[in-house]
């Protein structure tokens with residue numbers, strides 16, 4: 001998991017199109033927040049890396065967020081599937097719930113976290 005600084009999460013090019021990468025934001029361990037950046041073309045979605053079912057991180061290995069068809073984000077704990085574009089769980093124990101989305105924008109090729 002890469003380290004982000006202030007509100008700059010990463011460069012867009014660090015996340016392959018149609019895939020996702022994990023980052024952490026925050027100055028101390030106590031305030032550190034795990035984030036998932038999903039790339040959809042030149043746009044991104046940013047979610048907290050926290051499953052709505054039990055609160056565990058989704059990735060089963062560093063930066064492994066997608067299911068085998070690269071169609072959905074998958075939780076490594078109980079295999080819930082989430083739509084990349086809106087974070088809604090479409091299958092699994094938290095079906096109908098959502099990943100917590102964070103406001104973000106891409107500016108000059110940099111993914112920036114915006115205030116909630």
Ligand code: FES
Pocket residue numbers: 051052053054055056075076077078079080092093094
């Ligand atoms: S903790 Fe994610 S599906 Fe159970």
